[in-house]
Amino acid sequence: xxxxxxxxxxxxxxxxxxxxxxxxxxxxxxxxxxxxxxxxxxxxxxxxxxxxxxxxxxxxxxxxxxxxxxxxxxxxxxxxxxxxxxxxxxxxxxxxxxxxxxxxxxxxxxxxxxxxxxxxxxxxxxxxxxxxxxxxxxxxxxxxxxxxxxxxxxxxxxxxxxxxxxxxxxxxxxxxxxxxxxxxxxxxxxxxxxxxxxxxxxxxxxxxxxxxxxxxxxxxxxxxxxxxxxxxxxxxxxxxxxxxxxxxxxxxxxxxxxxxxxxxxxxxxxxxxxxxxxxxxxxxxxxxxxxxxxxxxxxxxxxxxxxxxxxxxx
Amino acid sequence: xxxxxxxxxxxxxxxxxxxxxxxxxxxxxxxxxxxxxxxxxxxxxxxxxxxxxxxxxxxxxxxxxxxxxxxxxxxxxxxxxxxxxxxxxxxxxxxxxxxxxxxxxxxxxxxxxxxxxxxxxxxxxxxxxxxxxxxxxxxxxxxxxxxxxxxxxxxxxxxxxxxxxxxxxxxxxxxxxxxxxxxxxxxxxxxxxxxxxxxxxxxxxxxxxxxxxxxxxxxxxxxxxxxxxxxxxxxxxxxxxxxxxxxxxxxxxxxxxxxxxxxxxxxxxxxxxxxxxxxxxxxxxxxxxxxxxxxxxxxxxxxxxxxxxxxxxxxxxxxxxxxxx
Numbered sequence: 001x002x003x004x005x006x007x008x009x010x011x012x013x014x015x016x017x018x019x020x021x022x023x024x025x026x027x028x029x030x031x032x033x034x035x036x037x038x039x040x041x042x043x044x045x046x047x048x049x050x051x052x053x054x055x056x057x058x059x060x061x062x063x064x065x066x067x068x069x070x071x072x073x074x075x076x077x078x079x080x081x082x083x084x085x086x087x088x089x090x091x092x093x094x095x096x097x098x099x100x101x102x103x104x105x106x107x108x109x110x111x112x113x114x115x116x117x118x119x120x121x122x123x124x125x126x127x128x129x130x131x132x133x134x135x136x137x138x139x140x141x142x143x144x145x146x147x148x149x150x151x152x153x154x155x156x157x158x159x160x161x162x163x164x165x166x167x168x169x170x171x172x173x174x175x176x177x178x179x180x181x182x183x184x185x186x187x188x189x190x191x192x193x194x195x196x197x198x199x200x201x202x203x204x205x206x207x208x209x210x211x212x213x214x215x216x217x218x219x220x221x222x223x224x225x226x227x228x229x230x231x232x233x234x235x236x237x238x239x240x241x242x243x244x245x246x247x248x249x250x251x252x253x254x255x256x257x258x259x260x261x262x263x264x265x266x267x268x269x270x271x272x273x274x275x276x277x278x279x280x281x282x283x284x285x286x287x288x289x290x291x292x293x294x295x296x297x298x299x300x301x302x303x304x305x306x307x308x309x310x311x312x313x314x
Numbered sequence: 315x316x317x318x319x320x321x322x323x324x325x326x327x328x329x330x331x332x333x334x335x336x337x338x339x340x341x342x343x344x345x346x347x348x349x350x351x352x353x354x355x356x357x358x359x360x361x362x363x364x365x366x367x368x369x370x371x372x373x374x375x376x377x378x379x380x381x382x383x384x385x386x387x388x389x390x391x392x393x394x395x396x397x398x399x400x401x402x403x404x405x406x407x408x409x410x411x412x413x414x415x416x417x418x419x420x421x422x423x424x425x426x427x428x429x430x431x432x433x434x435x436x437x438x439x440x441x442x443x444x445x446x447x448x449x450x451x452x453x454x455x456x457x458x459x460x461x462x463x464x465x466x467x468x469x470x471x472x473x474x475x476x477x478x479x480x481x482x483x484x485x486x487x488x489x490x491x492x493x494x495x496x497x498x499x500x501x502x503x504x505x506x507x508x509x510x511x512x513x514x515x516x517x518x519x520x521x522x523x524x525x526x527x528x529x530x531x532x533x534x535x536x537x538x539x540x541x542x543x544x545x546x547x548x549x550x551x552x553x554x555x556x557x558x559x560x561x562x563x564x565x566x567x568x569x570x571x572x573x574x575x576x577x578x579x580x581x582x583x584x585x586x587x588x589x590x591x592x593x594x595x596x597x598x599x600x601x602x603x604x605x606x607x608x609x610x611x612x613x614x615x616x617x618x619x620x621x622x623x624x625x626x627x628x629x630x631x632x633x634x635x636x637x638x639x
Contacts, residue, residue, distance in 0.1 A: 040493040041464070149357070178356035178519055179563045183571065206494060210565040236567050250498045252526040254549060254564055258505050263526075265502075266495040269463055 002200045003029040003052075003167055008064035010051045019273045021047040023224040024064070026299060027307075029167070034193055034201045036211030036232065039221035042270055046094070048221070049169045049204045051075055053091045069166055086117065090165035090198075094172040096156035100144040107140030110159055122162065129158045132195065133188045150181030157188060161197050168198040172205055182210065190214045209251060212236050217305070220244050223270045223281040226299050230306040240302060240313040243282045280310070288312050315513050316345040316368065316399075316482055320377035320602070323363050323537075337363045338537040340377070340602060343530075345482065345513045350504065352516040352524035352545070354560075355534035364534075365486045365517045369401045381482070397427065400475035404487040406467035410459035416467065417455050419474045427478060443473040447503055465496030472503065483507070486517040501527050521564050525549050530610075533557050539604065543611030553590040553613040591615035 010022040022044045029035050039045040047059070052075065055061060061076035068088055074080040093099050101109050114122060127137040133154040144152055153173060161168060170189060174182040192198050205211045211218060212232050219229040220241065228241040239245045246266045256263070268285040271277055280286070283293040292311045299309040323338040338360040345351045355361040366372040368379060370386060379386050381398065389395045403409065410416055420440050424431060431439070441451040447469040454466055462470070468488060475483055485504065489497050504514055504527055518524050524531055525545060532542040533556070541554040552558045590613045594605035604612040
């Protein structure tokens with residue numbers, strides 16, 4: 001089991017109290033698995049991704065453990081985590097456009113990064129990997145401003161995986177790109193796994209139809225908790241959680257026109273996580289809600305590899 | 315109602331403005347009353363520049379934009395123009411001043427356009443406008459921007475435009491910052507406004523959104539029209555290789571990219587297809603650079619004849635083989 005997260009809680013400190021952005025999540029990612037992590041803004045998906053690599057100043061580790069390849073990650077200890085970063089866990093940040101130093105040529109910047117990690121010069125390997133993502137080695141002699149958005153994104157992807165991490169987290173890497181670059185970036189991610197550069201991967205996104213293209217399994221989050229995890233095919237064709245069902249039904253597809261079939265959104269808003277209500281957090285918006293929903297449903301397995309947090313899913 | 319005729323935009327770039335960059339060249343299409351026209355293109359295709367020119371935020375370099383036959387740059391009183399044409403943009407959060415309550419945008423409209431309106435009458439109008447975008451006035455009035463969600467803020471901006479009783483709305487990527495569950499509500503809202511006779515220019519890079527809501531589609535590529543026509547025709551029977559490659563790249567539920575014929579074969583097929591523009595009879599080339607292949611369905615040349623279309627196909631092929639290597 002590559003990654004095992006048990007009852008992880010991460011809260012944000014704010015002036016009005018603690019925001020429970022991640023409130024007890026338990027799941028695992030197998031070796032070689034690409035897991036899509038989907039949810040709306042404020043569902044805690046980015047918090048989960050971030051807390052596996054670095055908690056920023058406002059985030060507090062309130063409980064739970066993270067285990068990677070049998071070793072526990074000291075996520076609350078910023079210094080101790082340094083040993084794991086990039087070697088064991090690596091992240092492709094959301095705005096990779098701004099992750100590159102504008103005053104350095106790409107080659108020089110990567111060289112400095114490697115030196116800082118105590119890795120001997122890896123130019124040959126770097127060039128080989130650039131070629132793998134479809135970039136020529138000329139980019140090493142260029143400044144970030146000379147590259148297009150999709151190219152910068154791929155440079156950052158190469159840099160993030162240079163030390164062959166066990167777990168790669170891709171945080172909304174395709175959101176700012178055009179459809180054709182989206183496809184190129186997504187297939188590159190798939191290539192990383194297939195070439196064994198990374199063992200397993202978590203692809204964080206709000207776009208279910210995109211993650212469906214590359215992920216083996218998809219995990220859906222809602223208001224700081226897990227709603228459903230299932231193989232990608234199952235989650236899209238036969239979701240069990242009412243939230244996932246409505247979410248999938250609200251996606252317009254090429255070929256659907258509103259005159260023929262008017263889609264509907266999900267009425268209402270997610271609850272505030274400053275002081276979240278007890279029980280199932282989706283129940284105010286849920287068409288199936290009944291008395292038992294006042295009690296938090298367990299994230300239980302309803303079919304092999306298919307976990308749902310809903311009383312009505314059994 | 316709105317008509318663009320051979321519109322071009324040339325930007326001066328470089329240190330001393332020495333070089334010229336043609337962002338839009340020779341674009342012509344119309345938006346009628348009660349019609350949604352979606353303008354689809356990738357970044358750099360000039361779609362936002364066209365939106366900005368229609369909103370008079372950017373000057374037109376060549377050609378004319380007319381509203382009811384009147385050149386919009388000849389309308390001296392900008393206010394008079396903005397009474398009829400308004401825009402809503404991508405990021406609703408940056409359209410509000412966080413220091414003031416969100417409904418200040420309505421008060422500013424009153425100050426500027428309706429100084430004579432009575433307080434009670436005005437409040438009624440604001441409430442009606444909010445209801446028309448399906449917001450509960452009691453829920454949003456008096457709140458600060460950070461207390462409202464992106465979807466609510468975006469709908470307030472649309473309500474602000476509706477207050478002016480406009481005839482044309484330029485919606486530039488208004489959906490892309492919203493969550494999947496509220497996205498569709500804003501799209502349905504555009505469809506409802508359309509039914510009330512509002513013309514909408516819907517600028518987007520997302521083909522599925524454009525397809526869902528629009529009557530006609532204009533596909534832009536490098537500042538030129540590649541293909542345009544009724545949405546079912548453009549999406550159902552794309553005649554330009556660029557439109558086909560865009561459609562193939564859209565991620566879909568229920569169909570994986572790998573289930574589609576491998577890109578190699580698709581590219582080969584594209585190579586064999588003749589350029590729709592050059593195949594068309596001479597008399598069907600009714601617009602400059604565009605041939606009418608079906609009723610109202612126009613297509614441009616595949617790009618410098620057959621060779622360029624093939625080159626495009628080869629390029630995507632090379633890109634794919636590199637990635638799979």
